[in-house]
Amino acid sequence: MLVLIEGGEVLAPEPIGAAAVLLAGDRILKVGPVDGRALAALGVDVEVIDARGCMVIPGLLDPHEHLLGGSGERGFASQTPEIALHEVVTAGITTVVGCLGVDTTTKTMTGLLAKAKAFKEEGLSAYLYSGGYDVPPVTLTGTVRRDMLLVDEVIGAGEVAISDLRSTEPSLAELARLASDAYVGGILTGKAGITHLHVGDGPRRLEPLRRLIAEHDVDPGWLYPTHVERDEGLMREAVALTRQGVTVDVDTVEEDLGRWLRFFCEEGGDLARLTISSDASIPSPRTLFEQLREVVREHGFPLERALPLVTSNTARILKLPRKGALRAGHDADVVVLEQGSLEIVEVVARGRRMVKGGRLAVIERFLERSNRKVELHGRKPRER
Incomplete structure (x- = not known):
């Protein structure tokens, strides 16, 4: 029809x-x-x-959702339930990428893959990152590269935690090895091959990424850090990284997207190197759409200027050429x-x-x- x-x-x-x-x-x-x-x-x-x-x-792309629910950092009872299909589609999201966080024991890669496949059976486009906060990453087949080669839905590594008390404190060599493994998986499969990085509020901020680029054979395009809106200092560092070719992501958990978009632009950030995600687990996926709507209606950001942040920019960094x-x-x-x-x-x-x-x-x-x-x-x- x-x-x-x-x-x-x-x-x-x-x-x-x-x-x-x-x-x-x-x-x-x-x-x-x-x-x-x-x-x-x-x-x-x-x-x-x-x-x-x-x-x-275009249908919206959400590059960061905890499809199995949040890990729960106030005990087992604080774990959140799985994201439901209706929560995603009523938010205008037609493509979603699932990830694991600090808990890679009770929230498993096999469970995440099954959830992505279920969404695909329902009509959505669903992908996932291999791993979680841990380095070495918890994977399906032993390595990120193997996951990407053998599992259609796996498009890269992540979300790897840096500058965060919950991080496993990976060395630069370990991060470089992981980013390289994901990149090689990408060139062998035509997938994104990116390493998606959870950036915490630790004092080192984005220093590990700057050093990866300067001291190791890590291309800026391999790195995709998120949560860079935690404070103005972190956002300034993220803006500087966009000038080197890194695409950065801000989440909508705190519902302050208007403030950070304005700040990003005032600091000379490259909007072509910015995406928005929901980080859905505690917040609803709907927050992504509501925040997009708010920046247009209440902050005067033109829709045609904001829209690439949840469509074409995201499709480009995720290497999904028929999306966005x-x-x-x-x-x-x-x-x-x-x-x-x-x-x-x-x-x-x-x-x-x-x-x-x-x-x-x-x-x-x-x-x-x-x-x-x-x-x-x-x-x-x-x-x-």
């Missing part, structure tokens, strides 16, 4: 103006003028989405937003309509034959 999204203003993520987006199966067939009546005259089944008064954008943009031949990942409010109206992931008319249109497969009622309500109210 074809899906025709017509009548909307398209940001691909660059502004295109009024245009139709035609989907065929799990790919985008055309972005531009499409004669719906001519399609109907051919006797082809066409599902039409009326996007008048709306913006049509509305182009013919790209994956059919599309979000329709109401103009003005920027509320999510439609979400299409790999050609499957996940949200219709602002309402969830799918149900987790395990619930289809279950009488369970699963509801989780945090004490912190969701931002509106």
